[in-house]
Amino acid sequence: MAFPKKKLQGLVAATITPMTENGEINFSVIGQYVDYLVKEQGVKNIFVNGTTGEGLSLSISERCQVAEEWVTKGKDKLDQVVIHVGALSLKESQELAQHAAEIGADGIAVIAPFFLKPWTKDILINFLKEVAAAAPALPFYYYHIPALTGVKIRAEELLDGIQDKIPTFQGLKFSDTDLLDFGQCVDQNRQQQFAFLFGVDEQLLSALVMGATGAVGSTYNYLGKKTNQMLEAFERKDLSLALNYQFCIQRFINFVVKLGFGVSQTKAIMTLVSGIPMGPPRLPLQKASREFTDSAEAKLKSLDFLSFTDLKDGSLEASS
Numbered sequence: 001m002a003f004p005k006k007k008l009q010g011l012v013a014a015t016i017t018p019m020t021e022n023g024e025i026n027f028s029v030i031g032q033y034v035d036y037l038v039k040e041q042g043v044k045n046i047f048v049n050g051t052t053g054e055g056l057s058l059s060i061s062e063r064c065q066v067a068e069e070w071v072t073k074g075k076d077k078l079d080q081v082v083i084h085v086g087a088l089s090l091k092e093s094q095e096l097a098q099h100a101a102e103i104g105a106d107g108i109a110v111i112a113p114f115f116l117k118p119w120t121k122d123i124l125i126n127f128l129k130e131v132a133a134a135a136p137a138l139p140f141y142y143y144h145i146p147a148l149t150g151v152k153i154r155a156e157e158l159l160d161g162i163q164d165k166i167p168t169f170q171g172l173k174f175s176d177t178d179l180l181d182f183g184q185c186v187d188q189n190r191q192q193q194f195a196f197l198f199g200v201d202e203q204l205l206s207a208l209v210m211g212a213t214g215a216v217g218s219t220y221n222y223l224g225k226k227t228n229q230m231l232e233a234f235e236r237k238d239l240s241l242a243l244n245y246q247f248c249i250q251r252f253i254n255f256v257v258k259l260g261f262g263v264s265q266t267k268a269i270m271t272l273v274s275g276i277p278m279g280p281p282r283l284p285l286q287k288a289s290r291e292f293t294d295s296a297e298a299k300l301k302s303l304d305f306l307s308f309t310d311l312k313d314g315s316l317e318a319s320s
C-alpha cells in the first residue's frame with residue numbers, strides 16, 4: 001500500500017470551496033489559497049469537500065474537479081490532501097474514492113449516509129468497507145459528525161475491530177463534543193497507529209489532553225497560526241499558555257456562534273482575513289449578512305487576530 005510515510009497530524013484545514021457570485025466554483029483562487037494556508041497560517045494539511053467545502057452540495061463532477069485542483073496546486077507545498085468522498089449513493093462514493101486515488105490524494109474520508117441511514121455498527125461498517133475497497137491503496141478515515149448525519153453510532157463502538165474489516169483504516173475525524181466517546185476511542189486503540197483528529201475547534205485543547213493527534217476544522221483556515229501556537233504550548237507542556245490561546249480562540253468562536261455561525265459565515269470571515277474572495281455559499285445556504293461580517297471584523301480586531309501580530313500573555317488575558 002502506498003501509505004504516507006508520516007501519520008496525518010497537526011492542523012488540517014477543512015477547505016472552503018470558493019465560488020463566484022454566480023454560484024460557480026472559482027478554481028482560479030485555489031493556488032493562492034494553498035499559499036495562504038502554508039505561508040500565513042502554517043497549515044500544510046487539508047480536508048477537501050467536507051462540511052465546510054459544501055461537498056454534499058456539489059455535483060460529482062464538481063467534487064472531482066475541486067479535488068483535482070487542490071491536489072495539483074498543493075503539490076510540493078502541502079503535506080497531505082485528504083478528500084471527503086462520502087455520498088448517499090454507494091456508487092458515487094466509490095467513484096469519488098477511485099478518482100481520489102487516481103489523482104494522487106493522500107487519503108479519503110467518509111461520513112455515514114444520512115438519508116437512508118445505517119442503524120447498526122455492522123451495517124455502517126459494510127458501507128464504509130465498500131467505499132474503502134474502491135481505493136485500496138489510500139488511507140481511509142471515518143468522518144464522525146452525528147449532529148449533521150443523524151447517525152448516532154458511537155465512534156468507540158465503530159472502531160472496535162475496524163481494521164479487520166477495513167484494512168486501510170487509518171483514523172477518525174471526530175466532529176462531536178462527546179469527549180467520553182473520543183477518549184475511549186483513543187484509550188481502546190493505543191496499540192494502533194491511528195490518527196485521532198478532533199473536529200470541534202473551540203474544544204481542541206481538551207481533546208489534546210485526551211490524546212488527539214491532530215485536528216480538522218474550519219477555523220484553521222484563518223486561525224491556524226494562533227491554533228498552532230496553542231499546539232506548540234501544549235507540546236512544551238505549558239498548559240497555562242495553551243489554555244490562554246484556547247480561551248482567546250473561544251472568545252471569537254463564542255461571539256460568532258451567538259450571531260449564527262456556519263459555512264456561509266466561514267466563507268465571509270475567510271474572505272475578510274485572507275483577502276481571497278470565497279464568494280457566496282450555494283443554496284440552500286444563504287450568504288452571511290453585512291452586519292455579521294462587520295461584527296466579526298470588529299471582534300477579530302479586538303482580539304488582535306486580523307493583524308497576525310503575536311499576542312503576549314498579558315494581552316491574551318486582557319482581551320474580552
Ligand SMILES: CC(=O)N[C@@H]([C@@H](O)[C@H](O)[C@H](O)CO)[C@@H](O)CC(=O)C(=O)O
Binds near residue numbers: 199
Ligand atoms: C459542524 C462543523 O462545521 N464543524 C467544523 C468545525 O471546524 C466548526 O466549524 C468549528 O468547531 C466552529 O464551531 C468541522 O468539524 C467541519 C469539518 O471539519 C469539515 O468541514 O469537514
